[in-house]
Amino acid sequence: MLAGATGFEPLYLGPNLPAREIVAAAERTSPQAVVLGTYTSEPTQETTEDLKLVASQLPKRTELWLGGSAARKALPVVCHDGMFALENFGELDSHLARLKADWGRAVGQVTLRGDRNLRELPAAPPKPVRSRKPVGTGQVKSNGLQPIVAAIESFDYATANAQLGRLAAMLPVHDLVGKVVLPLMRLVGERWHDGTLTIAQEHMTSAILRNLMGGLVRLYAPPTQPVRILFATPSGDLHEFGILAAAMLAGATGFDPLYLGPNLPAQEIVAVAERTSPKGVVLGINTSEPTAKIMADLRLVASQLPKSAELWLGGIGARKALSAVHCARAFVLENFDELDVHLARLKGEELRLRDRAMAAAAEGIVISDANQPGNPLIYVNDGFARLTGYSRGEALGRNCHFLQGQDTDPAALEQIRVSLRERRDCLVELLNYRKDGTPFWNRLSITPLQDVQGRLTHFVGVQSDITARKLGGAVSSGQRRDSRLQ
Numbered sequence: 168m169l170a171g172a173t174g175f176e177p178l179y180l181g182p183n184l185p186a187r188e189i190v191a192a193a194e195r196t197s198p199q200a201v202v203l204g205t206y207t208s209e210p211t212q213e214t215t216e217d218l219k220l221v222a223s224q225l226p227k228r229t230e231l232w233l234g235g236s237a238a239r240k241a242l243p244v245v246c247h248d249g250m251f252a253l254e255n256f257g258e259l260d261s262h263l264a265r266l267k268a269d270w271g272r273a274v275g276q277v278t279l280r281g282d283r284n285l286r287e288l289p290a291a292p293p294k295p296v297r298s299r300k301p302v303g304t305g306q307v308k309s310n311g312l313q314p315i316v317a318a319i320e321s322f323d324y325a326t327a328n329a330q331l332g333r334l335a336a337m338l339p340v341h342d343l344v345g346k347v348v349l350p351l352m353r354l355v356g357e358r359w360h361d362g363t364l365t366i367a368q369e370h371m372t373s374a375i376l377r378n379l380m381g382g383l384v385r386l387y388a389p390p391t392q393p394v395r396i397l398f399a400t401p402s403g404d405l406h407e408f409g410i411l412a413a414a415m416l417a418g419a420t421g422f423d424p425l426y427l428g429p430n431l432p433a434q435e436i437v438a439v440a441e442r443t444s445p446k447g448v449v450l451g452i453n454t455s456e457p458t459a460k461i462m463a464d465l466r467l468v469a470s471q472l473p474k475s476a477e478l479w480l481g482g483i484g485a486r487k488a489l490s491a492v493h494c495a496r497a498f499v500l501e502n503f504d505e506l507d508v509h510l511a512r513l514k515g516e517e518l519r520l521r522d523r524a525m526a527a528a529a530e531g532i533v534i535s536d537a538n539q540p541g542n543p544l545i546y547v548n549d550g551f552a553r554l555t556g557y558s559r560g561e562a563l564g565r566n567c568h569f570l571q572g573q574d575t576d577p578a579a580l581e582q583i584r585v586s587l588r589e590r591r592d593c594l595v596e597l598l599n600y601r602k603d604g605t606p607f608w609n610r611l612s613i614t615p616l617q618d619v620q621g622r623l624t625h626f627v628g629v630q631s632d633i634t635a636r637k638l639g640g641a642v643s644s645g646q647r648r649d650s651r652l653q
């Protein structure tokens with residue numbers, strides 16, 4: 168992020184990458200530097216071997232920067248010109264500034280010496296290079312994916328990201344997931360299996376899709392009280408494509424996806440669920456024969472998950488995995504349609520709960536359709552019927568005018584009119600009349616509702632009967648009571 172924000176082109180390959188993949192990606196993309204995070208206090212034998220391999224095989228012009236808690240310890244065991252430990256992010260900043268300055272100096276010299284010396288430029292700041300392998304056009308199922316796949320092949324993060332962003336802006340989210348994200352994941356998976364894409368490229372694709380998901384969640388998640396769902400894969404399962412696509416769909420249909428990523432210990436999944444009260448926990452099981460460890464982890468998750476959370480298992484090993492879990496709240500998601508079905512069920516339950524809460528409220532709660540002529544009511548709760556004496560059937564489809572009468576203050580109505588026109592909240596106290604003609608003081612609050620594009624869709628009104636307070640206030644201040652309310 169820091170590198171990207173300071174004008175570099177970061178190629179994020181993600182965690183847990185084999186040394187050969189790091190070297191291969193560096194050979195193909197000619198970076199100025201490779202930054203490796205090492206996060207154990209004592210680097211393991213395997214980490215040390217991997218670092219040696221990377222250091223010895225990196226292109227000569229590429230610097231190797233080690234960050235993280237084990238960086239200083241790891242440094243002496245590897246030998247590579249232009250190798251540094253980054254003690255903190257300040258040091259990262261300094262090295263980035265140095266690279267930038269070197270590059271600036273080089274460009275300056277060339278400009279002074281003229282165009283014919285351009286060939287002498289040192290390696291430019293990282294620029295994507297074309298893949299030597301041709302794009303397997305036969306395997307690309309949709310032409311729309313081809314530019315994205317080509318960009319992934321050449322490690323061109325920015326272009327792949329921009330292409331996906333463009334499609335995300337054009338397509339409804341179900342199409343985006345069904346026609347772009349899933350085929351892309353499948354394609355990248357196949358290409359990885361047949362050896363024409365590397366793990367690094369698979370990681371890069373995951374990073375782009377995670378980024379895309381972040382954007383979708385920001386775009387679609389409702390601002391208040393969305394239903395939370397967790398997404399993860401258990402320890403040892405590194406395939407995150409399935410849970411990524413599922414989280415996108417959930418985010419786009421109004422849920423609050425909490426994406427925890429792949430390879431998460433069972434205790435962590437349980438601990439997060441305890442702290443965040445999700446309605447569902449979606450686990451991807453991506454081997455057809457789940458290992459004994461995965462089965463044991465699933466048993467642990469199923470037995471310790473909060474009672475209010477369901478456990479949903481997706482992926483090719485889901486059905487086998489379910490047999491390990493004796494839990495009435497566990498389901499298999501055979502495909503993304505089934506995910507949709509379960510999401511719709513949860514949403515239905517949530518709406519019914521809110522309905523019950525609205526019905527139980529003492530206040531009147533109404534919703535009007537701001538886009539229909541006359542701003543008619545499309546929802547009234549039981550509290551409204553109790554307060555006004557009008558049944559739901561009598562109120563729906565009408566404007567709230569019918570509550571007003573001869574002594575309703577025109578100034579209060581003008582205040583409402585102005586607020587509705589300007590789409591602002593409003594709070595007024597005005598005299599209204601019940602169906603049987605008796606007056607009451609109504610403390611009315613009206614709030615405009617907007618859709619994700621900021622367009623006005625509805626108004627919500629909340630009515631409270633404040634007659635007792637109004638009359639009490641009038642008496643205590645020695646004012647004359649409103650004769651109609653005596």
Ligand SMILES: Cc1cc2nc3c(=O)[nH]c(=O)nc-3n(C[C@H](O)[C@H](O)[C@H](O)COP(=O)(O)O)c2cc1C
Pocket residue numbers: 533534535542566567568570571580583584587597599609611613626627628629630
């Ligand atoms: C959601 C909503 C709830 C309202 N509730 C009431 C109400 O309880 N009592 C009332 O006198 N007016 C209420 N009004 C205001 C009237 O419906 C109407 O907007 C107001 O009289 C101004 O409109 P007019 O210019 O047609 O008179 C409500 C308006 C909205 C949008």
